Amino acid sequence: MDQRKCECGHTNPVGTLLCESCGKPLDIELVEQKEFPDMRYEGMARRSQTYTTRIVDRVWNTFSSVKIAIWIIVVILVASGLGTIFPQQQFIPVPVPTELDVERFYTDTYGVLGTIYYQLGMHNMYSSWWFVTLLVMLGTSLIICSLDRVIPLYKALNKPRLNQHKSFLKGQKLYAEAPKPADRSEQELLEQTAQALKKKGYYLFQTDRALLAEKGRFSRWGPYINHIGLILFLIGVLMRSLPGFHLDEYVWVREGETVPIPETPYYVKNVAYKTEYYTEEEMPQKLDLNGGAIAKSYQTDAILYLNRNADIPGAKPDLVEVKSGPIIVNHPMKHESIYLYQSGFQEMQLGALNFTLLDVKNGNKEIGPIKLDLYNPERDIQVAEGYKVRVLDYFPDFAMGKDGKPITQTNLPKNPMFAMEIVSERDAINEKVVYLEGSILTQKNDAQFGLKISMPDLIDITGLNVRTDKALPLVWVGSFIFMIGVVMGFFWQHRRIWIQFQDGNILIAGHTNKNWFGLRKEVEGMVQQTNLSVTLEDKSKV
Amino acid sequence: MNKKNRIYVRVAILGLLLVALVFALYSSFVKDPNAVKVGSTAPNFSLEQLHGSDLALDDLKGKGVVLNFWGTWCEPCKAEMPALQKKYETYKDKGLVVVGVNIGESPITIEPFINQFGIDFPILLDRKSQITKLYRIGPIPTTFFISPEGKVEEIFIGQLNEAMIASKVEKILP
Numbered sequence: 001m002d003q004r005k006c007e008c009g010h011t012n013p014v015g016t017l018l019c020e021s022c023g024k025p026l027d028i029e030l031v032e033q034k035e036f037p038d039m040r041y042e043g044m045a046r047r048s049q050t051y052t053t054r055i056v057d058r059v060w061n062t063f064s065s066v067k068i069a070i071w072i073i074v075v076i077l078v079a080s081g082l083g084t085i086f087p088q089q090q091f092i093p094v095p096v097p098t099e100l101d102v103e104r105f106y107t108d109t110y111g112v113l114g115t116i117y118y119q120l121g122m123h124n125m126y127s128s129w130w131f132v133t134l135l136v137m138l139g140t141s142l143i144i145c146s147l148d149r150v151i152p153l154y155k156a157l158n159k160p161r162l163n164q165h166k167s168f169l170k171g172q173k174l175y176a177e178a179p180k181p182a183d184r185s186e187q188e189l190l191e192q193t194a195q196a197l198k199k200k201g202y203y204l205f206q207t208d209r210a211l212l213a214e215k216g217r218f219s220r221w222g223p224y225i226n227h228i229g230l231i232l233f234l235i236g237v238l239m240r241s242l243p244g245f246h247l248d249e250y251v252w253v254r255e256g257e258t259v260p261i262p263e264t265p266y267y268v269k270n271v272a273y274k275t276e277y278y279t280e281e282e283m284p285q286k287l288d289l290n291g292g293a294i295a296k297s298y299q300t301d302a303i304l305y306l307n308r309n310a311d312i313p314g315a316k317p318d319l320v321e322v323k324s325g326p327i328i329v330n331h332p333m334k335h336e337s338i339y340l341y342q343s344g345f346q347e348m349q350l351g352a353l354n355f356t357l358l359d360v361k362n363g364n365k366e367i368g369p370i371k372l373d374l375y376n377p378e379r380d381i382q383v384a385e386g387y388k389v390r391v392l393d394y395f396p397d398f399a400m401g402k403d404g405k406p407i408t409q410t411n412l413p414k415n416p417m418f419a420m421e422i423v424s425e426r427d428a429i430n431e432k433v434v435y436l437e438g439s440i441l442t443q444k445n446d447a448q449f450g451l452k453i454s455m456p457d458l459i460d461i462t463g464l465n466v467r468t469d470k471a472l473p474l475v476w477v478g479s480f481i482f483m484i485g486v487v488m489g490f491f492w493q494h495r496r497i498w499i500q501f502q503d504g505n506i507l508i509a510g511h512t513n514k515n516w517f518g519l520r521k522e523v524e525g526m527v528q529q530t531n532l533s534v535t536l537e538d539k540s541k542v
Numbered sequence: 543m544n545k546k547n548r549i550y551v552r553v554a555i556l557g558l559l560l561v562a563l564v565f566a567l568y569s570s571f572v573k574d575p576n577a578v579k580v581g582s583t584a585p586n587f588s589l590e591q592l593h594g595s596d597l598a599l600d601d602l603k604g605k606g607v608v609l610n611f612w613g614t615w616c617e618p619c620k621a622e623m624p625a626l627q628k629k630y631e632t633y634k635d636k637g638l639v640v641v642g643v644n645i646g647e648s649p650i651t652i653e654p655f656i657n658q659f660g661i662d663f664p665i666l667l668d669r670k671s672q673i674t675k676l677y678r679i680g681p682i683p684t685t686f687f688i689s690p691e692g693k694v695e696e697i698f699i700g701q702l703n704e705a706m707i708a709s710k711v712e713k714i715l716p
Contacts, residue, residue: 057552241565262675
């Protein structure tokens with residue numbers, strides 16, 4: 001039906017630029033050919049140009065167009081740029097609990113432009129439906145463009161073009177034609193040129209009148225291999241939104257505390273945290289640090305537990321240790337697909353207050369120590385035989401409320417206030433004391449008991465970043481394949497040299513996909529070695 | 543490859559890419575598939591009570607549940623406590639439970655607060671903020687109105703008054 005016949009007798013599919021059999025440029029075509037066609041796809045018919053009737057074919061052809069692919073890339077680039085003008089919602093530096101706060105943030109910070117930015121949804125651009133659609137369109141275009149080109153190209157290259165039409169050879173950028181030297185036969189000449197080219201690493205295809213020398217064909221597959229890499233990369237990124245494939249959480253853990261890791265059945269315990277600093281001897285030169293220090297390492301000694309009772313959130317955990325050891329920056333703790341990274345710390349935080357109970361009226365006799373845990377204070381503390389302290393009130397972050405009553409501003413012990421009752425069963429005395437901002441207030445002026453403030457327990461809080469990224473290996477493999485493709489395409493060239501005899505003349509033609517200088521050198525070397533007197537035309541210089 | 547095969551291959555490849563598109567769009571619209579929304583089932587949990595044994599949400603199936611997340615440091619939480627207590631007393635016999643989930647405080651801090659308002663509905667201790675995270679609590683107070691079947695009927699962020707509680711509770715009574 002829609003096939004065309006070349007003068008050599010071969011019928012070519014619609015869209016063919018160079019006859020599949022003899023390589024002669026075909027004139028009457030979809031496009032009028034004024035010059036010798038581009039050799040990029042060996043003059044093969046790209047299948048997208050063939051059928052345009054069905055919807056499926058039309059969609060296919062749209063995505064097969066490199067022009068459209070470039071537009072998709074340009075739109076993605078421009079959009080990605082626009083998304084960086086103002087911060088994305090997740091990077092807003094102040095808390096924005098409701099959508100209203102988000103809107104207000106953009107308006108208050110960036111004015112009218114900020115409002116427009118928010119209204120257009122640019123504050124959540126990279127996960128917006130249209131941006132995601134663009135990415136999938138890019139992937140589609142990548143797959144279809146590649147398929148539509150690699151298959152015809154493979155077919156063309158797999159069948160070496162040996163007995164090409166003169167116009168094919170003449171159409172090449174590197175071409176020479178001269179009378180056949182009379183001192184040698186055609187066979188001898190072919191043999192000599194073949195030897196010369198073989199030394200240069202060429203594969204040879206020969207008939208008794210023609211020679212094709214070829215090397216580096218695999219570099220033509222480079223672009224397609226790097227497209228496979230990109231597609232795997234995109235699939236890897238897409239897989240992140242599958243449940244369980246991606247986790248990025250942050251937990252703060254006090255020394256001695258065991259906390260659940262959100263979205264997982266695991267708990268982590270901070271056994272100890274420490275920051276190590278370089279000593280002066282370790283420094284290569286004297287530095288003026290103004291009393292500061294340079295950190296050497298940040299380390300949490302941690303234990304990872306699996307909760308066997310994770311079915312009901314909040315229920316009393318049944319923990320089994322699965323892993324323990326240090327977590328150091330760049331050396332995460334790994335268990336199955338979970339990684340725990342050292343990524344923050346708060347040192348010297350109040351953990352517990354320490355007091356000594358004194359019998360003031362007995363010459364400040366020490367009765368015993370009192371420890372008040374700021375995160376989980378006990379109600380009754382037995383200080384010594386017959387002496388008890390009872391906590392009445394605890395405000396972790398004390399302030400005076402508007403109604404004059406004490407309140408706490410947060411649930412963190414930033415400014416702890418304790419009201420206590422000291423009970424002496426032996427003396428039948430009951431006295432109230434208050435601890436606030438480093439001082440002790442007693443109820444009575446001539447109190448029997450007093451509290452001596454000792455050094456409080458200071459603890460370190462470690463910030464651990466918990467990550468899972470099961471799609472990461474695929475992203476790596478994709479990137480690696482991409483790199484292989486780039487290297488193949490960049491550092492090798494597909495070179496071909498044709499030698500033929502026609503009408504008593506020797507014809508030499510050369511083609512390469514890049515580095516014409518290199519090809520020219522090799523052809524010149526061959527001409528010299530075989531003592532041919534031909535002059536090479538090089539149309540690439542024009 | 544003949545024409546018929548070609549069309550099949552094209553349909554197959556485009557179909558696969560369409561699936562990828564649908565999946566990508568789905569995950570861009572549903573950013574947090576585990577978020578508790580109006581209409582979804584309230585995730586079950588079990589927490590220790592301030593006075594008494596553990597309480598699981600599923601134990602309250604068949605009753606309307608007002609799940610209130612609060613802290614003693616939060617002024618509006620404090621302000622709405624008497625209203626919650628009052629409405630609890632009104633609707634208690636009609637099958638309503640008010641459950642207060644305290645976020646990460648110690649019983650010593652909570653107790654005087656509770657006594658001050660004469661609260662007698664169950665107060666749960668979310669010491670590790672696990673349930674607070676599970677329910678994606680941002681600003682407090684946040685209150686969930688849960689039907690006897692365990693479905694979230696309404697989520698309210700901010701301070702409630704008696705009239706508001708009454709109108710919302712009407713929808714979740716068994």
